[in-house]
Amino acid sequence: MASDSPKQHWSTAEEEIMEATYRALLKHGYADLSISRIADELDKSKAAIYYHYDTKDDLLVAFLEFAVDRFEETIETETGDEPPEDLEHVIEKLLPLQPDEEQRQLQAVLVGLRSQAVTNEVFREQFTQIDERLAATVRSIVECGIDDDTFRDVDPSRVAEHILATVNGAMYGRVTTDRKSAAAAARVSLASYIDSELRCRS
Amino acid sequence: MASDSPKQHWSTAEEEIMEATYRALLKHGYADLSISRIADELDKSKAAIYYHYDTKDDLLVAFLEFAVDRFEETIETETGDEPPEDLEHVIEKLLPLQPDEEQRQLQAVLVGLRSQAVTNEVFREQFTQIDERLAATVRSIVECGIDDDTFRDVDPSRVAEHILATVNGAMYGRVTTDRKSAAAAARVSLASYIDSELRCRS
DNA sequence: CAACACTTACTGAACGTTCGGTAAGTATCA
DNA sequence: TGATACTTACCGAACGTTCAGTAAGTGTTG
Numbered sequence: 001m002a003s004d005s006p007k008q009h010w011s012t013a014e015e016e017i018m019e020a021t022y023r024a025l026l027k028h029g030y031a032d033l034s035i036s037r038i039a040d041e042l043d044k045s046k047a048a049i050y051y052h053y054d055t056k057d058d059l060l061v062a063f064l065e066f067a068v069d070r071f072e073e074t075i076e077t078e079t080g081d082e083p084p085e086d087l088e089h090v091i092e093k094l095l096p097l098q099p100d101e102e103q104r105q106l107q108a109v110l111v112g113l114r115s116q117a118v119t120n121e122v123f124r125e126q127f128t129q130i131d132e133r134l135a136a137t138v139r140s141i142v143e144c145g146i147d148d149d150t151f152r153d154v155d156p157s158r159v160a161e162h163i164l165a166t167v168n169g170a171m172y173g174r175v176t177t178d179r180k181s182a183a184a185a186a187r188v189s190l191a192s193y194i195d196s197e198l199r200c201r202s
Numbered sequence: 203m204a205s206d207s208p209k210q211h212w213s214t215a216e217e218e219i220m221e222a223t224y225r226a227l228l229k230h231g232y233a234d235l236s237i238s239r240i241a242d243e244l245d246k247s248k249a250a251i252y253y254h255y256d257t258k259d260d261l262l263v264a265f266l267e268f269a270v271d272r273f274e275e276t277i278e279t280e281t282g283d284e285p286p287e288d289l290e291h292v293i294e295k296l297l298p299l300q301p302d303e304e305q306r307q308l309q310a311v312l313v314g315l316r317s318q319a320v321t322n323e324v325f326r327e328q329f330t331q332i333d334e335r336l337a338a339t340v341r342s343i344v345e346c347g348i349d350d351d352t353f354r355d356v357d358p359s360r361v362a363e364h365i366l367a368t369v370n371g372a373m374y375g376r377v378t379t380d381r382k383s384a385a386a387a388a389r390v391s392l393a394s395y396i397d398s399e400l401r402c403r404s
Numbered sequence: 405c406a407a408c409a410c411t412t413a414c415t416g417a418a419c420g421t422t423c424g425g426t427a428a429g430t431a432t433c434a
Numbered sequence: 435t436g437a438t439a440c441t442t443a444c445c446g447a448a449c450g451t452t453c454a455g456t457a458a459g460t461g462t463t464g
Contacts, residue, residue, distance in 0.1 A: 013439080029321035031233040035424065045441055047426080052439095056424060108320045115317030117378040118310045119231035128379040135384070155391070161384050162368060162391035169371025170363075176319040177330040182337070182363050189357070189364035197399040215413075237450065247415055249452085254413090258450065 010066070014052055016042060018066040021059065026105055030112040035059075064126055067109055071130070074103060079137075083145030087163075087194055090137060094167045095187050099174070108175045131168075135160045142198070151198050159198065166190050212268070216254055218244060220268040223261065228307055232314040237261075266328055269311055273332070276305060281339075285347030289365075289396055292339060296369045297389050301376070310377045333370075337362045344400070353400050361400065368392050 010018065020042035021033075028037055035056060039046040053059040075093040079086045096103065117124040139160035145151030167190075170183040212220065222243035223235075230239055237258060241248040255261040277295040281288045298305065319326040341362035347353030369392075372385040 029318065031235075031318065034422080036422075044439095046424090047442080048440055050425065054425095111320055112317055114374075114378050115314055116231065116233065118313055119234075124378065124380060128381055131375055131379050131381055131384065135381075158387045158391040158394075161372075161387035162395070165371035165375060165385070165388035165392075166364060166368040167371065168374060169367035169369065172316075172370055172374050173333055173367060176316050176326065177333050178326060179330055179333055179337075182333065183367070185360045185363035186367035189360040190367075192360075193364070193395055193399055197395055236448080238448080246413090248450090249416075250414055252451065256451095 011052075013044075013048075014062075016044070017049055017052060017059070018063055021063045022067070022109060025109050025112060030116060061122055064113055064123060067106070067113060068126060068130060070106060071110060072133075074106065079141060079144075081144075083141050083148070083150050084194065084199060086141045086144075087138070088191065090141070091163070091167060091187065091190065094134075095170050095174075095183060097184055097187065104175065107171055111172065111175050131164065135164050138163050145198070149200060152200050154198060163190065163194075213254075215246075215250075216264075218246070219251055219254060219261070220265055223265045224269070224311060227311050227314060232318065263324055266315055266325060269308070269315060270328060270332060272308060273312060276308065281343060281346075283346075285343050285350070285352050286396065286401060288343045288346075289340070290393065292343070293365070293369060293389065293392070296336075297372050297376075297385060299386055299389065306377065309373055313374060313377050333366065337366050340365050347400070351402060354402050356400060365392065365396075 017038065020038050023041040024033055024037045027041075035046055035049055038059075039049060042049070049059065053062065075090070077089055077093055079089075099107075113123060114127050117127045135157070139156045142151060142154070142156040142159050146153055146156065166186060170186040173179060173186075174183040219240065223240050225243040226235055226239045229243075237248055237251055240261075241251060244251070251261065255264065277292075279291055279295055281291075301309075315325060316329050319329045337359070341358045344353060344356070344358040344361050348355055348358065368388060372388040375381060375388075376385040
């Protein structure tokens with residue numbers, strides 16, 4: 001009974017399948033993900049999965065949405081009225097100095113999915129949107145800071161892309177290399193850039 | 203320290219297989235790569251591949267080396283004696299403002315391989331080394347600049363990680379999203395950061 | 405220089421396993 | 435009783451891998 005209507009909510013069974021897919025991805029990676037392996041992580045049979053999803057591709061697209069939702073939950077943040085602190089706050093959410101295991105796992109899964117965006121259009125559109133939203137968030141904070149003379153008169157969208165690329169790159173390095181302190185070093189340097197190049201000297 | 207493996211050179215047949223693997227990866231992506239699909243890109247049979255490589259894993263490890271070699275060829279650069287220009291030069295090699303199709307393809311393949319580093323230790327070690335070398339290159343340029351008073355007295359390794367993360371992140375975004383000008387914007391902002399935060403005011 | 409032994413670089417046909425997917429049946433409840 | 439949410443049993447295709455066989459060389463010997 002896989003409907004193609006815009007669903008915001010998942011049934012219990014569907015949520016269990018998504019959770020099982022998550023575990024299977026962590027264990028085997030995207031390239032070695034199979035319906036059987038998802039069923040192994042599930043208290044149900046392989047065919048039960050096909051009761052809820054017509055094809056493996058359908059399931060994967062649903063899971064992409066599931067993972068993206070989870071990612072956007074973890075970075076939800078209310079912006080205040082002090083741009084430098086807001087920026088710091090957003091960056092800490094995206095690239096914590098000491099990430100917990102849960103967030104590391106989610107990022108590992110997302111990197112696996114994102115690599116599919118090279119070949120798969122549906123995936124690429126999804127990650128294009130994610131980056132678009134993140135860039136917009138950062139840009140609006142920078143614009144805010146320029147308006148109230150906290151920040152200098154820089155190009156907000158260029159600076160936003162710079163910050164986003166740095167954060168994405170550091171996160172990417174964190175899950176694909178053993179260079180333990182690299183991400184934190186990049187973040188510290190980024191913070192000092194914000195503080196001394198971006199902030200007004202007054 | 204890494205043991206120096208003697209395999210620097212490939213036979214004609216092996217090179218053909220590597221080239222076919224490259225094409226198959228571009229067409230199908232890592233997750234859907236199979237020996238049959240490599241053979242389809244090759245003027246030889248499936249079994250011929252097994253004459254040269256014992257297992258699919260062996261082939262993949264060999265191909266990783268092949269792709270990494272190709273990547274390091276494209277970014278080879280001699281450093282001069284003017285740090286700001288050297289930095290610009292290295293960044294242009296890694297993240298060209300107008301990348302040609304060949305470089306885009308290589309980066310697409312590398313992103314596919316790199317996502318395997320999350321699950322596969324051999325792959326992770328390889329990409330750890332790549333990032334280590336790149337960071338070292340950037341760091342030594344920054345150190346040079348500090349020594350001859352071109353750059354301010356910043357923390358060279360932090361700045362190097364910042365630059366590397368930005369470049370990696372922008373490249374990652376370039377091949378996994380449709381955000382056409384994002385990478386260039388990030389690069390421009392990074393260049394202006396180098397010019398105004400890093401360079402000495404004198 | 406021809407006969408023989410042996411190597412290299414393959415081919416085509418299979419092997420057993422796993423894949424994505426389905427058909428038919430069953431237990432549970434409104 | 436009929437819809438819902440499954441299970442068991444299975445299908446053909448594709449998977450990685452192996453095998454027997456072979457054409458084209460290379461080196462050795464009479």
